[in-house]
Amino acid sequence: MSNRQKIGLRKAPTATRKPGRERRQLLLKATYDLLCEQAVEDISFRDIAKRAGVPEGSAYHFFANRFDIFSALAKTLSDQFIEAHQKPVPKAHRKTWQHLAGYLVDVGACVYAENPPARQLLIGGKTPPEVKQTDRINDRAVGIVMHEVFSSHFDIPDTDAMRGAFYYFIEITDLIFMLSVIEHGEITPALLKEAKRAGTAYLSTYMEE
Numbered sequence: 157m158s159n160r161q162k163i164g165l166r167k168a169p170t171a172t173r174k175p176g177r178e179r180r181q182l183l184l185k186a187t188y189d190l191l192c193e194q195a196v197e198d199i200s201f202r203d204i205a206k207r208a209g210v211p212e213g214s215a216y217h218f219f220a221n222r223f224d225i226f227s228a229l230a231k232t233l234s235d236q237f238i239e240a241h242q243k244p245v246p247k248a249h250r251k252t253w254q255h256l257a258g259y260l261v262d263v264g265a266c267v268y269a270e271n272p273p274a275r276q277l278l279i280g281g282k283t284p285p286e287v288k289q290t291d292r293i294n295d296r297a298v299g300i301v302m303h304e305v306f307s308s309h310f311d312i313p314d315t316d317a318m319r320g321a322f323y324y325f326i327e328i329t330d331l332i333f334m335l336s337v338i339e340h341g342e343i344t345p346a347l348l349k350e351a352k353r354a355g356t357a358y359l360s361t362y363m364e365e
Contacts, residue, residue: 179214180218182208182209183205183210183215183218185208186207186208191277192273195276196226196277197282201222226277226287227286227287227290230278230290241301243263246259253359256309258356262348264326264329268343269343279333279334280337280338295327299319302326321362329351332351333351
């Protein structure tokens with residue numbers, strides 16, 4: 157299943173004949189498609205409504221502004237990170253907690269590689285503050301999933317502090333991803349390695365050998 161299909165990004169009949177829920181999906185699809193083609197700062201609310209085939213006045217029934225749409229799309233993209241991290245971990249990546257930490261960073265990098273809109277909205281360096289705040293909330297949800305994955309393979313504390321550590325683990329690795337995207341337009345192998353090093357070093361302050 158493609159990333160577009162996962163978030164309802166499929167070809168649809170004329171928007172004016174669709175119920176409200178499907179119009180909302182059309183607007184999200186249009187935003188996703190535009191982010192594949194243009195810089196986030198160049199996309200207006202009018203552009204999104206036009207691409208979706210939804211009258212601009214009607215679009216305001218679903219989203220207050222373009223930042224509202226970006227935030228909704230960021231939540232949908234975050235769900236893809238959760239789904240990816242919930243997949244079974246290959247045995248080779250469960251030898252030590254360090255192996256598992258590196259594997260989870262790889263998983264996140266793969267989701268970014270497959271989603272140009274995710275790179276733009278979440279680690280592109282020009283993320284609107286409103287969207288970044290939503291992304292941090294989403295990252296906490298992903299951090300809880302990471303804690304569950306670790307708990308299924310290693311004996312780690314079941315505490316809010318430990319769950320919070322995985323949230324900061326995400327923020328640390330995403331920062332290095334962002335620097336890579338700003339400087340190189342992608343997550344390079346060298347900076348992927350640096351993200352693993354930084355994230356694992358941070359987790360080591362919580363984890364036992």
